[in-house]
Amino acid sequence: MNIIVLIKQVPDTTDVKLDPKTGSLIREGVESIINPDDRHALEAAISLKKAEGGKVTVLSMGPPQTIDALSEAIGMGANEAILLSDSAFAGADTWSTSFTLGKSIEKIGGYDLIFCGRQAIDGDTAQIGPQVADYLHVPQVTYVFEIEKIQKKNIIVKKRLEDGYERVQCNLPALLTVIGELNVPRYPMVGRLIDACKEKSPIKIWNASDIGVQAKDVGLEGSFTQVIKTFAPKFKRQGEMLEGDAKKIAGTLVEKLKENKLI
Numbered sequence: 001m002n003i004i005v006l007i008k009q010v011p012d013t014t015d016v017k018l019d020p021k022t023g024s025l026i027r028e029g030v031e032s033i034i035n036p037d038d039r040h041a042l043e044a045a046i047s048l049k050k051a052e053g054g055k056v057t058v059l060s061m062g063p064p065q066t067i068d069a070l071s072e073a074i075g076m077g078a079n080e081a082i083l084l085s086d087s088a089f090a091g092a093d094t095w096s097t098s099f100t101l102g103k104s105i106e107k108i109g110g111y112d113l114i115f116c117g118r119q120a121i122d123g124d125t126a127q128i129g130p131q132v133a134d135y136l137h138v139p140q141v142t143y144v145f146e147i148e149k150i151q152k153k154n155i156i157v158k159k160r161l162e163d164g165y166e167r168v169q170c171n172l173p174a175l176l177t178v179i180g181e182l183n184v185p186r187y188p189m190v191g192r193l194i195d196a197c198k199e200k201s202p203i204k205i206w207n208a209s210d211i212g213v214q215a216k217d218v219g220l221e222g223s224f225t226q227v228i229k230t231f232a233p234k235f236k237r238q239g240e241m242l243e244g245d246a247k248k249i250a251g252t253l254v255e256k257l258k259e260n261k262l263i
């Protein structure tokens with residue numbers, strides 16, 4: 001079973017702050033992590049590989065520091081990792097990101113399953129998985145929370161719905177996007193983390209020419225959407241915490257509500 005896992009390195013916060021002048025993300029002082037849903041995708045792939053044999057290849061498009069996320073994935077048990085890093089990839093919208101990932105998956109080839117997280121906690125679109133599946137013309141199942149059975153030519157999974165679940169049988173190769181309910185991700189092993197940093201590292205770096213694309217087709221140039229303005233909404237309301245003995249502060253609360261003509 002050859003499995004490809006798509007992971008994204010994201011800031012370790014959902015409280016994303018924007019530079020008011022440039023409209024870009026403030027990344028300074030914010031640690032980067034593997035996107036939480038992607039850790040569950042990795043766990044699923046590594047467990048399947050252990051049960052069925054084969055290998056796990058991890059793929060990520062990002063700046064050079066994404067190597068840390070890929071090293072962690074190797075530490076968890078992935079066999080090899082590929083970092084797509086090239087200034088030509090910068091400024092990609094979701095279509096351009098999916099196209100670049102799709103081209104790289106075509107180059108890797110020979111896969112049975114592709115795992116993605118459902119959604120990245122920074123970009124938050126949940127578009128990449130479905131778009132990559134569409135590009136590759138493979139079936140997709142989103143919101144997977146249980147892998148029930150895997151056979152040579154198909155897989156049976158359960159996908160979460162708002163008010164229940166669906167049990168889906170899907171031909172292989174296929175792409176699954178997974179949610180946190182699926183499993184508990186393992187911790188990386190120190191020995192494997194060291195392997196990731198050795199001279200003969202299992203992490204490769206590919207640029208635009210490695211995947212046979214031209215700069216005009218990827219990154220900002222290859223994007224169909226343009227961000228006109230990015231801004232953080234201004235909150236005018238201010239909260240106030242009342243602390244102390246509940247009986248005493250209940251009176252203060254009533255006074256404050258009266259003052260503000262709320263009661």
Ligand SMILES: Cc1cc2nc3c(=O)[nH]c(=O)nc-3n(C[C@H](O)[C@H](O)[C@H](O)COP(=O)(O)OP(=O)(O)OC[C@H]3O[C@@H](n4cnc5c(N)ncnc54)[C@H](O)[C@@H]3O)c2cc1C
Pocket residue numbers: 006007008035037038041059060061062090091092093094095097098101115116117118119120121122123124125126127128129223225226227
């Ligand atoms: C016009 C425009 C310009 C942009 N410019 C920039 C920019 O300059 N720099 C920047 O960082 N972002 C930029 N973005 C955001 C960038 O396009 C998205 O972060 C990216 O396409 C992924 O979308 P998402 O975060 O919503 O992922 P989702 O679709 O929510 O992610 C779902 C899953 O897809 C996989 N996935 C997502 N992204 C990647 C990835 N890069 N590599 C591997 N797997 C992945 C993961 O498994 C993830 O869990 C720009 C967006 C637009 C619209």
